[in-house]
Amino acid sequence: MGRKRLQESADGRPTVHTVAARAGVSIASASRVLNGVGGSPETIRKVRAAAAEVGYVPNAIARSLQSQRTGLVALAVEDIGNPVYVAMMRAIEAVVASSGRQLVVHATGGRIDNEMTLLRRLANRYVDGMIISPIRVTDDHLGALAGSPVPVVVIGQLGADAPVDNVRTDSRRGVALAVDHLLATGRRRIGFVNGPLDTVPGAARDAGFRAALARHGIHLDEDLVEVGDFQYAAGRAAALRLLARASPDALVCANDLIAVGALHALLAAGRRVPEDVALVGMDDTELAQMMFPQLSSVSLGSAERGRRAAELLLQRIADPTLPPRREQVPPSLAVRASSGTTLPAARPSADPLDGPTAPTPTHPSSEGVTA
Amino acid sequence: MGRKRLQESADGRPTVHTVAARAGVSIASASRVLNGVGGSPETIRKVRAAAAEVGYVPNAIARSLQSQRTGLVALAVEDIGNPVYVAMMRAIEAVVASSGRQLVVHATGGRIDNEMTLLRRLANRYVDGMIISPIRVTDDHLGALAGSPVPVVVIGQLGADAPVDNVRTDSRRGVALAVDHLLATGRRRIGFVNGPLDTVPGAARDAGFRAALARHGIHLDEDLVEVGDFQYAAGRAAALRLLARASPDALVCANDLIAVGALHALLAAGRRVPEDVALVGMDDTELAQMMFPQLSSVSLGSAERGRRAAELLLQRIADPTLPPRREQVPPSLAVRASSGTTLPAARPSADPLDGPTAPTPTHPSSEGVTA
DNA sequence: TTGTAGGCGTTATCAC
DNA sequence: GTGATAACGCCTACAA
Numbered sequence: 001m002g003r004k005r006l007q008e009s010a011d012g013r014p015t016v017h018t019v020a021a022r023a024g025v026s027i028a029s030a031s032r033v034l035n036g037v038g039g040s041p042e043t044i045r046k047v048r049a050a051a052a053e054v055g056y057v058p059n060a061i062a063r064s065l066q067s068q069r070t071g072l073v074a075l076a077v078e079d080i081g082n083p084v085y086v087a088m089m090r091a092i093e094a095v096v097a098s099s100g101r102q103l104v105v106h107a108t109g110g111r112i113d114n115e116m117t118l119l120r121r122l123a124n125r126y127v128d129g130m131i132i133s134p135i136r137v138t139d140d141h142l143g144a145l146a147g148s149p150v151p152v153v154v155i156g157q158l159g160a161d162a163p164v165d166n167v168r169t170d171s172r173r174g175v176a177l178a179v180d181h182l183l184a185t186g187r188r189r190i191g192f193v194n195g196p197l198d199t200v201p202g203a204a205r206d207a208g209f210r211a212a213l214a215r216h217g218i219h220l221d222e223d224l225v226e227v228g229d230f231q232y233a234a235g236r237a238a239a240l241r242l243l244a245r246a247s248p249d250a251l252v253c254a255n256d257l258i259a260v261g262a263l264h265a266l267l268a269a270g271r272r273v274p275e276d277v278a279l280v281g282m283d284d285t286e287l288a289q290m291m292f293p294q295l296s297s298v299s300l301g302s303a304e305r306g307r308r309a310a311e312l313l314l315q316r317i318a319d320p321t322l323p324p325r326r327e328q329v330p331p332s333l334a335v336r337a338s339s340g341t342t343l344p345a346a347r348p349s350a351d352p353l354d355g356p357t358a359p360t361p362t363h364p365s366s367e368g369v370t371a
Numbered sequence: 372m373g374r375k376r377l378q379e380s381a382d383g384r385p386t387v388h389t390v391a392a393r394a395g396v397s398i399a400s401a402s403r404v405l406n407g408v409g410g411s412p413e414t415i416r417k418v419r420a421a422a423a424e425v426g427y428v429p430n431a432i433a434r435s436l437q438s439q440r441t442g443l444v445a446l447a448v449e450d451i452g453n454p455v456y457v458a459m460m461r462a463i464e465a466v467v468a469s470s471g472r473q474l475v476v477h478a479t480g481g482r483i484d485n486e487m488t489l490l491r492r493l494a495n496r497y498v499d500g501m502i503i504s505p506i507r508v509t510d511d512h513l514g515a516l517a518g519s520p521v522p523v524v525v526i527g528q529l530g531a532d533a534p535v536d537n538v539r540t541d542s543r544r545g546v547a548l549a550v551d552h553l554l555a556t557g558r559r560r561i562g563f564v565n566g567p568l569d570t571v572p573g574a575a576r577d578a579g580f581r582a583a584l585a586r587h588g589i590h591l592d593e594d595l596v597e598v599g600d601f602q603y604a605a606g607r608a609a610a611l612r613l614l615a616r617a618s619p620d621a622l623v624c625a626n627d628l629i630a631v632g633a634l635h636a637l638l639a640a641g642r643r644v645p646e647d648v649a650l651v652g653m654d655d656t657e658l659a660q661m662m663f664p665q666l667s668s669v670s671l672g673s674a675e676r677g678r679r680a681a682e683l684l685l686q687r688i689a690d691p692t693l694p695p696r697r698e699q700v701p702p703s704l705a706v707r708a709s710s711g712t713t714l715p716a717a718r719p720s721a722d723p724l725d726g727p728t729a730p731t732p733t734h735p736s737s738e739g740v741t742a
Numbered sequence: 743t744t745g746t747a748g749g750c751g752t753t754a755t756c757a758c
Numbered sequence: 759g760t761g762a763t764a765a766c767g768c769c770t771a772c773a774a
Binding site: 062 | 428452454475491634661
């Protein structure tokens with residue numbers, strides 16, 4: 001049953017009751033003053049004084065129970081070590097914080113069961129909403145997303161008719177940008193180091209690569225294609241395998257982590273970049289510009305996608321009856337030193353090798369593995 | 372006053388009342404069964420069935436109000452883009468998750484006011500505890516830390532008598548390891564690229580550098596010392612400034628981000644690494660091994676510090692009366708290609724310069740900017 | 743303006 | 759084992 005109502009909380013800290021008693025008013029009055037609604041000048045003075053004296057701080061949990069909102073927003077991504085997600089996270093954080101909320105970050109490791117667990121946990125209302133960027137999507141996913149009791153926004157490709165707020169890019173076109181650029185600068189044997197084909201981005205990029213070559217009437221030598229996962233080590237290993245059996249004059253990598261791994265493999269193998277092999281990554285993360293030579297990379301607008309996803313989420317939290325929306329962020333290519341040379345005859349004149357040329361990305365930051 | 376108690380929550384979702392009514396038992400019985408304590412076989416069956424039928428999921432907030440704990444733990448670091456914090460975060464996450472809790476990550480930007488705000492917000496009980504890794508410490512800080520209403524563990528150097536759980540390393544000794552190594556391999560003009568001197572790690576590393584040289588009786592040419600902040604761009608710029616006015620044969624950098632920036636500057640300036648200039652970073656993050664050449668780096672045990680901090684925090688949450696504890700994680704040096712050559716006459720015989728020599732770090736992963 | 747009295751959804755205590 | 763019922767700390771109709 002519990003003791004009769006005391007004036008302080010279980011752990012001895014002041015509550016509205018403490019303040020009210022000290023100020024000699026009812027808890028209702030105290031609460032009103034504390035929330036800045038109503039109260040006579042005298043009451044306000046007394047309550048404020050009392051609150052200050054006892055060091056009153058409202059209990060967020062009790063407030064949440066009453067208001068039915070926690071002020072927390074969740075973000076679920078595969079790998080917080082991937083700079084592309086750091087960029088996304090920062091953009092989301094900025095929007096979320098401006099609404100007075102906080103971000104809870106989850107790393108799923110790309111595992112569907114982890115994501116399903118998170119989705120299920122949403123039902124207990126520990127957050128007001130969630131942004132999730134799955135790299136694999138199943139029917140279970142779609143079911144859980146559509147039936148979620150709290151607002152969810154998905155960053156990444158989703159079935160065309162999924163009734164879920166969704167922000168995507170077109171990574172197929174992104175790969176095409178890279179291929180077109182390399183062909184335009186004289187490369188002919190373009191290799192591709194991809195992530196797993198059973199992931200949404202992996203499949204899309206594979207399709208994009210093949211379509212781009214086909215569009216140019218170029219036959220694809222399968223020896224020039226390698227698959228690993230979206231990590232540095234896998235990219236390095238995959239590039240080594242590829243180099244062992246083929247002689248590419250350019251490499252497109254499915255994300256920057258892979259590209260950095262490939263760069264390491266190339267340099268360790270004594271290949272010059274870009275003279276011998278040009279290199280283009282994807283996501284245009286901070287990492288790309290840290291390398292030497294700096295990496296050309298396809299921006300998939302990860303920061304922008306994060307920003308928009310956060311905005312969609314906040315809107316839906318404010319009005320859950322909104323119809324599902326879908327937004328698309330176009331890819332763009334940042335050309336840097338790793339591919340900044342035209343093969344046959346280099347023309348360094350009007351085309352400084354350092355710094356982006358082509359459609360300069362709006363943000364100097366990073367981009368996504370998604371889509 | 373509000374409507375009489377209904378059977379479902381405000382937003383139409385099932386509550387214990389819904390389940391109880393459906394099962395034809397009291398909410399007390401329903402709650403008991405739901406929590407797996409007590410209940411006759413028949414009652415258990417009915418309640419479980421009812422819960423399943425209506426899709427009951429307990430409300431985390433209500434539960435928190437009752438239990439006085441949120442199941443959330445906060446981590447406040449300067450910059451989530453720094454791989455050292457990613458490593459720390461992962462280690463902390465693992466421990467925290469194993470206790471059934473979740474991690475809320477805050478980026479403070481190293482700004483004291485942000486940290487103070489977080490510390491103050493702790494009073495409203497939105498998390499059960501917090502791990503903070505401040506790079507600047509003020510008296511206000513210490514006051515807030517000591518007087519915190521919820522458990523706090525600090526990663527990083529703190530005044531010797533601060534009554535706060537604390538996990539630290541010895542970055543002074545860490546710098547000494549780097550300097551000793553470089554001197555042992557024949558380097559004589561060792562430069563130092565540091566972070567801000569008004570930060571705890573910045574000050575400690577500066578002192579460590581000077582002390583190490585002094586110990587070897589070497590006069591420090593101030594032209595060989597540069598300061599920026601703990602970021603890539605600053606490191607690159609600082610290294611460029613340093614190169615413009617001095618000719619180091621080795622560079623020690625206060626963290627890996629700076630070291631990567633310095634590497635870029637060196638290579639862009641046409642210096643060979645390690646032949647012309649050896650390079651050693653600090654924190655031993657993933658980044659160090661991604662570079663070409665791979666970077667030697669002083670491990671400050673960031674993952675280990677994170678793990679220990681999390682354990683201390685969980686212990687204190689379980690028993691707030693524990694006396695303040697202090698733990699120390701020793702630094703170690705991982706020697707890699709960027710410093711793996713003895714200058715005057717290479718002697719690969721009994722002292723293999725490639726691959727980690729010194730105390731090999733247990734984890735292949737990353738480490739900290741702190742201390 | 744002010745105070746009274748629920749109620750947010752849960753758990754726990756206490757009698758039966 | 760079970761069922762009322764009182765909290766957890768806060769907010770807010772409603773009545774005064």
